[in-house]
Amino acid sequence: MxxxxxxxxxxxxxxxxxxxxxxxxSREMFLPPQVRGGLVGAADVLTMGANRFLQRDQPLAREYQWSDISHPFPTWAQTNPPDEEYQRLRRGNFAEWRLPITGLVARPVTLSLDDIKRLPARTQITAHVCEQGWSAIGEWTGPQLQRVLEEAGGALPAARYVVFTTYDGWYESIDMFEVAHPQTILAYRLNREELPMGNGAPLRLRVERQCGYKNVKFLKTIEVVDSVAGYGRGAGGISADYGFHWFAGV
Amino acid sequence: MASGGQRSGGGQWLRLHSPNVRICHWINVIACTYLLLSGIHIFLDFPELYWGHTGYQGYPAIFKLSDWGLSWDEAGELGNRMWGRNYHFTFAWVFMINGLVYAGWNLARGHFRRSMLPGRAELTSAHLRAELREHLRWPRRSHASTHRYGTLQKLSYLLLIFVYVPLMFLTGIAQSPGITAAAPWLLDMFGGRQTARSLHTFGTVVFVLFVVVHLLEVAAAGLVNRVRSMITGNLRVPEGEA
Known part of the structure; x- marks a missing residue:
């Protein structure tokens, strides 16, 4: 009794x-879109929950000084997507490159690189932390993702994730908590120069509180969704579909 | 630590380890085995170490596995960072929760104070020197310390639990971009993410050395008897030595 x-x-x-x-x-900010089974899945929930609890006030990742910058900034994985359309756009200096923003937004829109460069930009000198173990410091410039979504009238209340597809055949997603972070930007400049091809020209995602593989390069489309189930195997990213953590804060 | 003791056959059985110590010990064995193997997998995928905030291929390294005969590609073939990361973080949680249960229970029951805190007399240099000399003698002459930790043993356990484990925990989370955003002091504490990664890796070597010495000590004190005591809780003490 x-x-x-x-x-x-x-x-x-x-x-x-x-x-x-x-x-x-929101409850979702503590859970990945697809919770894996077993002990590994339980640990995922604890890891993401602990991180998000610590980050509940949206602290900024450390910003460094210009003198801390790594020269040359390392490149990894795909450095020149063989995709034909990408190669055509690159030859035209990305003048014809367009970024469609679709899904759960008020007014779906397609932006050119010039449209994006006209938006108020944030410049941040941060550490790129690769899940392999290396880290390098660079200065990234570009509009906040939140601001870019406003060009499409902003995300609708049902929105839970933003899904990115890329010209190197990748897709990745982040949740609205990460979208709302001031350092979540779409960068078109690295170290005060046009974003080099090896680092994802013409535009890449910067999510400074997550590991390198979430920071996808060569952006092709942006879709705002309430579920990532329609993409790949439904884990919210190619790396997560393979078996990497969807939440890459550690 | 020792309590009771009933006669049985050709010697006495000493009640040596509490259920908490035994359960936590074996969970710890599993967690540490996974942590070590998964840590090696993660390391092999990027087998160089650096000092400071940054480090990448081409940046001056303080350690390169390729200098020791294993090329970058060969190491990459052996390592699987996806498996490594999944299991490293899983068993880090197992280790941490298990460790908190162990530490909480033993603090509450005074195990640390009673069994691990060395007395004033034990900490004199004469005593420590005598114990060290006795310790290095092979084969061991006496089983005098069957049911009590020796001073060196006490000191190494205290160092391990209250200095080494917290440092491994902190150097581990200091590599996380998510946690360091919330706690940037972790980066300052170690002087950078790469320094933390290097210290975490050196710490792994210290852990392996600890396990080697630990296993040698167990073997020297009677392998079967000691392992059995960590399973059943009871240590057999030969006639005339209790």
């Missing part, structure tokens, strides 16, 4: 504590 009561009190306590911690936050 008394054991039953104390167990109930304990459960009640946990629930109370849980709702206290979640106040002002």
């Amino acid at each position: 008394s054991r039953e009561i104390s167990r109930r009190a304990l459960l009640g306590g946990f629930t109370g504590l849980g709702s206290l911690l979640l106040t002002g936050c």
